[in-house]
Each structure stands twice: as structure tokens, then as C-alpha cells.
Amino acid sequence: MDDAFKDCLENVFDEADDTEFTAELKLEDIPGWDSMTRISLVMEIDSQYDVKVTEEDLDGEKTLQQIAALVAERKPA
């Protein structure tokens, strides 16, 4: 998980001031995670990486490491 991805998370989760974004942390466990921050994260990933993920991609108790891997996989070469 690179610093740019942590920036992404910091931009979306205003509520998570005291949260350490570790690889094993699940999205659902981040303070402030809800249907609106999920949309914000989809848009933030698009804006930072030019990568399309869907809301469904973020469902299912995914860890930050899994999301970072998904973004890396879809990142334009």
C-alpha cells in the first residue's frame, strides 16, 4: 500500500483522524464508512489513479490491501 493510496483514504475519511490505515484494516471498520463515503472513495480512486472501481468492488469486508491490489491491477500501464 503506497502513500498515494493513504492520501486517498485520508481525503475521503474525515472521521478517521485517529485511525492508522494498515493493510489488514477492513473498509467497514473505518470510522465514517457508509454509502456516501463509499461513493467518495470510488471517485477519489478515479481521480488519483484514473482507475474505475465500482461500489460492489468495495463491498464484502475487503481489506485496504485488497483494494490497493485491485487498483494496482487496473492501473493503466
Added chain:
Amino acid sequence: MAYLSATGSFLPRRIVRNEDLTQFPEEFRPRIEEKTGIRERRHVSEGETTSDLAIEAARACLADAGIAGSDLDAILLATSSPDRVQPATATRVQHAIGANKAFACDLNSVCSGAVFALHMGDGLVEAHNYENVMVIAAEAYSRITNPKDFSTYPYFGDGAGAMLLTNRPGRARVLEVILRTDGSGADVIQVPGGGAMLPFKQVEKDKDLYFRMKGRQVYEFAVGEGSKIVADVIKKAGLTSDDVQHVVLHQANVNIITEIARRLEMDEDRFANIVATMGNTAAASIVVALDDRMRGDHAPKPGENLVMAAFGGGLSWGAMAFAFEAEPSE
């Protein structure tokens, strides 16, 4: 206690519908209304600013009262999106409406600012027997929210409202007021950059230039303290909820209004609700909503009671109860 003698409001002419927010993907735009009930909001146009809205609201209120700007003793302007860091936005209003004998200053208590300013205005009338104190609340959040931030930008709008408090009998009499602040929550709602804590030159992240809030904490605070303070001010005024025909809550989000009505066990049709077409106009929202209520089919009748309540950054919250009286005979 002072009397409420007149009201006025002004909305910028530019209507921005959810579908006009093309910076957000099309599939996400319907979520704005689903989540908050907001269909459209007003935005200032280029060259228009907070004081322009305040000036027009003040003029509407003066016309409603049938007095001139020169009759005012004081102008208190609640805003959390002022024209500039200094001077007070109210000074431009004072000049524009010819309030040459009035002093004018701003008061920032974010979304609850109008209730705070009303309490100060009521105190000035009570303590100094001022004849005419104008309380204005004006905001242009389209200028302080990040247009690309889906968690804030769609939910706010611009607008202004004004209320005239007098020492002579008017439409309604102030019954009671309660104000509260909990500074331990000062970081929950904020615009971090541009003040002395983080001057513009030291801002490194764009997000620090814009309004932000911790949404879930704000919701819990709003429904919890919002419902409690309405109940408390009703009790302090010696009334029961059955005696209150009108509740004008901060217009942040339809779900907050519905939840507070549920917790108070009061019919939702007693609650002003202009969220769908206005969005959240911060401090201005309860004054704009009151002015709307005064002119509509639900206008308060003599003998009825009304509670205004707002909650917002600080954290801060407040409520004021009014009793409507028969129009004074000339």
C-alpha cells in the same frame, strides 16, 4: 423579552439541480436526493457574495416592517461564510441599507449562528430598550465547499434571511431561549485553512481550504442534542409539545428533521421543511424557513407558538420559543 416584528429573505437566482452537478458521475447524482431529500439548491453567481444576499434579505425585512434602514439601532449578522476574514460582513450591509445610526457586527456560530444572534438581539432590546435590532443570517457555502467533494458540495446552498426584533409589540413575543456550546467538538465541523491557526501560505493540502465535517458524528449530535434542546425550550417556556404548532429546525437534511420529529413524538407537518429546494444554507436556513412559513398556508396564527432550533459547528446548538399574538392595533 423582545418582539419579532418582521421577516424577510433572499435567495440567489441561480438554481442548481442535482442533475446539473456534472462533476459527479451520473449514476451517483440520484443518491443526493435519496440520502438527504435535496433536489436543488441556489448558488451565488459570479461577482455575488454573502453580503449581497444579506443586503437583499435586510431590505425585504425592512419593507415587511415598514421602516427604513436609518431606523435600525443594531445589525447582527450570523455567517460562517463571510465576505472576507475581516472586516465584518455586516458593515457592508449597514452601509448599503443606510443604517447610519446602527452598529453592525458578525457572529459566527456556524449553522446555529442565527439562534445565537437572536439571543444577543433579544438581550440588546431587553437591556438597552433598543427599538429596532435586525438579525440577519447569510451564507454562500458554494464558495467554501469543494466542488469535487461528494460528501459536502451537493448538500449545501446559498441564501439569507432577516428578522426584526423590537421593543414594541409585534407579531410574536420571545418566550425563552437556550444556547449550548461543546468546544470539545471544535474539530468535527471546520474550514481548517485561512485563519491564524493555518494561514493560507502554509496550507499544503487543497482539502484544508474547504469546509469539512465528520458526517456520522454530526448526524448523531444533531438528532440527539437537536431533539433534546427543542424539548427543553418548550418546557422552559412553560408549554407542552401539544402547545407548539410550528417547529423551524435547521434545514440540513430531511432525515434529521424526520428523526427529531419522531423522537419528540410530534407530527412532522408541524415542522418547516424546505430542504428539497434549498439544501443546507447553514446559519441562514432557519431564518429563510421561518420567512417561508410566515408567508405560506401554514403561517402561524395568533395564539400559536413556534420553536426555532439549530445545531452546528463548535459544536453549538440553540433553540428559541415564540408566542404569536394578535397584530397590534395602530
